[in-house]
Amino acid sequence: xxxxxxxxxxxxxxxxxxxxxxxxxxxxxxxxxxxxxxxxxxxxxxxxxxxxxxxxxxxxxxxxxxxxxxxxxxxxxxxxxxxxxxxxxxxxxxxxxxxxxxxxxxxxxxxxxxxxxxxxxxxxxxxxxxxxxxxxxxxxxxxxxxxxxxxxxxxxxxxxxxxxxxxxxxxxxxxxxxxxxxxxxxxxxxxxxxxxxxxxxxxxxxxxxxxxxxxxxxxxxxxxxxxxxxxxxxxxxxxxxxxxxxxxxxxxxxxxxxxxxxxxxxxxxxxxxxxxxxxxxxxxxxxxxxxxxxxxxxxxxxxxxxxxxxxxxxxxxxxxxxxxx
Ligand code: PBG
Numbered sequence: 001x002x003x004x005x006x007x008x009x010x011x012x013x014x015x016x017x018x019x020x021x022x023x024x025x026x027x028x029x030x031x032x033x034x035x036x037x038x039x040x041x042x043x044x045x046x047x048x049x050x051x052x053x054x055x056x057x058x059x060x061x062x063x064x065x066x067x068x069x070x071x072x073x074x075x076x077x078x079x080x081x082x083x084x085x086x087x088x089x090x091x092x093x094x095x096x097x098x099x100x101x102x103x104x105x106x107x108x109x110x111x112x113x114x115x116x117x118x119x120x121x122x123x124x125x126x127x128x129x130x131x132x133x134x135x136x137x138x139x140x141x142x143x144x145x146x147x148x149x150x151x152x153x154x155x156x157x158x159x160x161x162x163x164x165x166x167x168x169x170x171x172x173x174x175x176x177x178x179x180x181x182x183x184x185x186x187x188x189x190x191x192x193x194x195x196x197x198x199x200x201x202x203x204x205x206x207x208x209x210x211x212x213x214x215x216x217x218x219x220x221x222x223x224x225x226x227x228x229x230x231x232x233x234x235x236x237x238x239x240x241x242x243x244x245x246x247x248x249x250x251x252x253x254x255x256x257x258x259x260x261x262x263x264x265x266x267x268x269x270x271x272x273x274x275x276x277x278x279x280x281x282x283x284x285x286x287x288x289x290x291x292x293x294x295x296x297x298x299x300x301x302x303x304x305x306x307x308x309x310x311x312x313x314x315x316x317x318x319x320x321x322x323x324x325x
Contacts, residue, residue, distance in 0.1 A: 025306070026302050026305040026306045027302075027305065028298065028301040028302055028305055028312070028320060028324070029324070030073070030074040030075060030076075030320065030321045030324050031074070031076055032305070032310065032311050032312055033075060033077070033311070033312055033313075033314060033317040033320060033321065034077040034078065034079050034118065034271070034311060034312070034313040034314070034317065035070050035075050035077065035078045035079070035314075035317035035318060036078070036079050036080075036081060036313060036314075036315060036317075037058070037063065037066065037067070037078055037079070037080055037081070037104075038055070038056070038057040038058065038081050038083055038209050038210060039057070039058060039059070039060065039063055039080055039081070039082055039083065039100050039101065039104040040057045040058065040059055040083045040085075040100065041059065041083075041084065041085040041100055042059045042085075043059050043060075043061050044059060044061065044062065045057065045058060045059035045062070046058050046059075046062055049205065049208055049209040050208060051204070051205035051208045051209075051276075051280050052205045052206075052208070052209060052276060052279060052280055052283070052315065053280075053283050053287065054283065054315075055209065055279070055315050057083055057209065060100075060103060060104060060107055063104060063107070063108065064107065064108065064111050064112075067108055067111070067112055067115065068111075068112075069318070070317070070318055070321070071112060071115060073318055073321035073322060073325075074321050074324070074325075075317055075318065075321055076115065076116055077115070077116040077118060077311075078108070078115065078116070078117060078118065079118040079119070079120055079165060079313060080101055080104050080105060080108075080117065080118070080119050080120065081101075081120050081125070081209075081210050082094075082099065082100040082101035082104065082120075082125055082126075083100065083125060083209075083210055083211055084099065084100050084125060084126055085100075087125075087126055087127060087128045088126075088127070088128055089127065089128055089129070089135070090123075090127065090134060090148060091123035091124075091125075091126030091127040091148065091152075092126070093126050094121075094122075094123055094125075094126040094148070094152040094155075095148065095151040095152045095155045096155065097155060097158065097159065099126075099155070101119055101120075101156060101159070102155055102156065102158075102159035103159075105117055105119060105156060105159040105160050105161050106159050106160055109159075109160035109162075116162045116163065117160065117161055117162050117163075118161065118162065118163040118164075118165050118192060119156040119159075119161040119163075119164060119165065120165050120166075120167055121149060121152050121153045121156060121164055121165060121166040121167065121168070121177070122149075122152075122166065122167045122168045122212075123145070123148065123149070123152070123168060124168075124210075124212040124214070125210050125211065125212045128215070129214065129215050129216070130212055130213050130214040130215045131214050131217075131219070132145075132167070132168035132169060132170070132219065132222060133145030133149075133168060133170050133222070134148065138216070138217070140221060140222060142170050142171055142172070143172070145168070145170045145173075146170060146172055146173060146176035147176070149166060149168055149170065149173055149176060149177060150176045150177050150179065150180030150181075151180065153166065153177040153180055153181060154180050154181060154184045154186065157181055157184065157186040157189045158184070158186075161189070162189070162190075163189065163190050163191070163192050163245075163246075164177060164181065164189060164190070164191050164192070165191075165192040165193070165194065165248070166191065166193060166194060167194040167197065167248075167250075168194075168222070169194065169197050169219075169222040169223050169224075170222060171238075172242070173193075174191055174193050174238075174239045174242035174243055174244050175242035175243065177191060178191060178242060178243040190245035190246065191243065191244050191245050191246070192244075192245065192246035192248060192271060193239045193244035193245075193246065193247060193248060194248045194250055194273070195235055195236045195238075195239040195240075195244060195247040195248055195249070195262070196224065196232045196235050196236055196247070196248070196249045196250065196255075196258055196262065197223050197224065197248070197250045198223055198224045198225070198226050198250065198251065198255065199218065199219050199220045199223035199224060199225065199226070200223070200226065200250075200251050200254075200275070200277070201277065202251045202254070202275045202276065202277030202278055203251075203275055203276060203277065204276065204277055204280075205276035205277055205279070205280045206275065206276035206277075209276065226254070229257065229258065229261065232249075232258045232261065232262070233261060233265060236262050236265065236266060237265075237266075240266055240268065244268065245268065245269075246268060246269045246270075246271050246311070247262055247266060247268050247269070247270050247271065248270075248271040248272075248273050248313070249262055249270065249271070249272055249273065249309075250272075250273035250275060251273060251274070251275040251277070251278060252272035252273055252274045252275065252278065252304050252309070252312070253274065253278050253300060253303070253304070256303060256304065256307040257307075259272055259304065259307040259308050259309055260307045260308050262308070263307070263308025263309075264308070269310040269311060270308055270309050270310050270311075271309065271310065271311040271312070271313060272304040272307070272309035272311070272312050272313070273313045274300070274301075274304065274312055274313060274314040274315070274316070276315065278300075279314070279315040279316065282296055282297060282300070282316075293319075294319075294323055297316050297319065297320065298320070298323065301314070301316075301320060
């Protein structure tokens with residue numbers, strides 16, 4: 001057999017672990033991760049979310065210990081989801097300084113001033129109808145919702161949130177929130193917009209965790225149709241025009257093409273939201289011994305980076321931080 005054949009020798013660079021590490025193109029760093037936390041009212045509450053093994057709702061007296069653990073593992077960013085006791089038609093506890101998210105933010109920022117605390121800004125956890133905007137006669141009203149969303153964002157900034165992450169998908173929400181923040185003296189607070197958010201079945205377990213299922217209908221008049229790619233370009237472009245500082249694509253794994261598109265069309269940091277269903281499916285398979293959890297998770301994470309994500313929001317954040325040590 002002739003040794004100097006004319007084909008390429010790709011295997012040359014794969015011969016040893018060190019050589020492979022030296023030519024590795026993408027990396028998942030602990031600093032890339034955003035760790036989500038669910039905060040609830042009460043004391044001594046640590047409820048495991050049934051459809052998300054290893055993910056808990058925690059009351060404020062137990063939340064700092066969890067944050068401490070994450071910080072010790074090197075995590076630099078968290079996102080807070082509030083699960084309030086009180087729901088009403090307009091989601092009033094979303095804009096209350098005594099609301100669960102506002103209190104959690106103040107408490108966590110007091111104890112961990114260097115940690116980046118992101119707050120999810122939406123109405124669905126706070127409204128009795130479970131929609132992300134104002135509902136009248138069964139219709140989800142766009143423009144009347146904007147004012148409330150801006151107020152919710154301002155109250156979160158007032159509580160000390162470092163980044164506002166609006167997830168409601170009303171048209172014009174980035175502009176409304178930017179204007180609200182600027183007028184209230186928070187022009188330095190960035191907006192991490194859920195710019196491209198699909199109406200996805202992968203959110204099922206989150207709705208268990210956040211008690212945010214719509215009581216009637218679905219979210220298909222404001223979240224996107226999974227079949228659409230060009231529409232994602234229009235959504236992202238609108239949010240860039242309106243002043244977004246980060247662009248989130250959600251879910252992540254069935255939408256890697258969209259992450260790549262957003263990466264190539266815009267220069268803002270791109271965030272991949274590795275959603276609840278994506279987490280639960282891996283957990284279920286791993287608990288059955290069907291897949292190797294660490295290998296599967298890290299392969300998924302690096303595929304989001306390869307697609308072009310800068311940051312990854314994931315329920316696996318602490319596990320990854322541990323494996324990265
Ligand atoms: C609220 C919100 C949702 C998620 C994040 N923020 C649920 C939804 O839109 O129904 C889903 C997150 C996940 O599944 O991990 N609007």
